[in-house]
Amino acid sequence: MSELVTGLQQDHLSELVRGQELPLPALDPAHIAFILELLQRAYEGIKADHPEAVSGGEEKDINALMVHRLNHLVGDDPLASLMVRAVSRGTETMNFNASCIEKRPDIQISLTGWQHLFPLIVECKLIDRPKRKTADMYCRDGLARFIRGDYAWTNREAMMLAYVRDGASIAHHLHPFLASAMAKSPPDYSVVTLPQKCFPALPDAAKSIHGRSFFYVHETQSGNTPGNIAIWHLWVHS
Template sequence: MSGLISGLQDHLSELIRGQELPLPALDHSHIELILELLQQAYTGIKADYPTAVAGGDEKHLNSLMVDRLNHLVGDDPLASMVVRAVSRGTETKNYDASRFEMRPDIQISLTSRQHLFPLIVECKLIDLTKGKTVDLYCRDGLARFTTGDYAWTNREAMMLAYVRGGASTTSHLTPFLAAAMGLSPPEYAVVSLPQKCAVSLPDAARSDHGRYFTYVHGAQSGKLPGDIAVWHLWVN
């Protein structure tokens, strides 16, 4: 067992070589540009593939989104100054390498960072008629950021909801997180409730969450990562 643990620590050591964690926060203007790209990509695939958007599963939609996003970045000089490439299901590991073959839905490689530290976008369907609720959105999506499964090197992450029906961040996400915040201790480590951002977009909000795991390797060993800002884009 000790050999296995040592091997996992080797992987962490190599991953964070020369890095001070958590990495510096991204500029808010870059975050809003990426949110706008996500919205534009969804609007495009909705127009071109309405059947897929109306009835496809998350994997199908994510694949369409990744391909459309890469086309948008390639065609937009401003976007290409911020985004290097977009990928889907690239293998990663959690904060202590105890979970080793994890695959976030969408990873956005940025020109300002090494590609080893992408912006993570976790995607979920919101379809109340089929049991795809905000509870699942948080339990199987948002929680990955608070527990150190995803984006543990970063100060920010994104959640993308494919909404079928009339749900919104205001009507569903904010009340759910408000209830979670009232628990002791707060569920999902809610520090601040969703606040509207990217005013040009129909439904984008930011919430902040605590993270209570500690880094386990390198100069940051034993250090808390601090809060993470999560941007929520709900597209309908």
């Protein structure tokens, strides 16, 4: 039975990565900045139009509103439509070794001029310390998925989006948490560089870099390492 599973896993992987050299090339920082700004615009729009959902709804409710608004923005903005093909929520994908073929990242952004099978992944989390939704949960249930190869294992970058309800910020909450993680031996969350503010136009955005704890197992690149991953953090505030 195990041989059959292994064979099926290789089948899934070989079809997904057919003809691709991994990890894929890095996205242009200008494109990253534009997408982060698009996410910020979408959030500000739904906060204005649906304040109760933003201030009190569940993460899945905000994600659904975000995806709808992002697709409308892409359709209405000629520049956005040149860069983004479509935005989806909960679309099934597989992890790095196809041991799970039903992973569902929160938001996937399919880019024009880019293989649609390898979208930009955005993992979303609520930050609300009174409800125990903290930087620890943000990293344990979000960031860790990129490090162990659940999400974005073909890519060199991914995004994390925090819906902040308690006044927390990257500088005062995520940065100290990851600094403590980095001081451990070996570092928790494979921290290579701590979050650094990346785009002045965005109130609360930063980039951190992390190692990845897996190897490629598909036949053409078996044993190769994926290298580090850049995580672009955007914290938006209710």
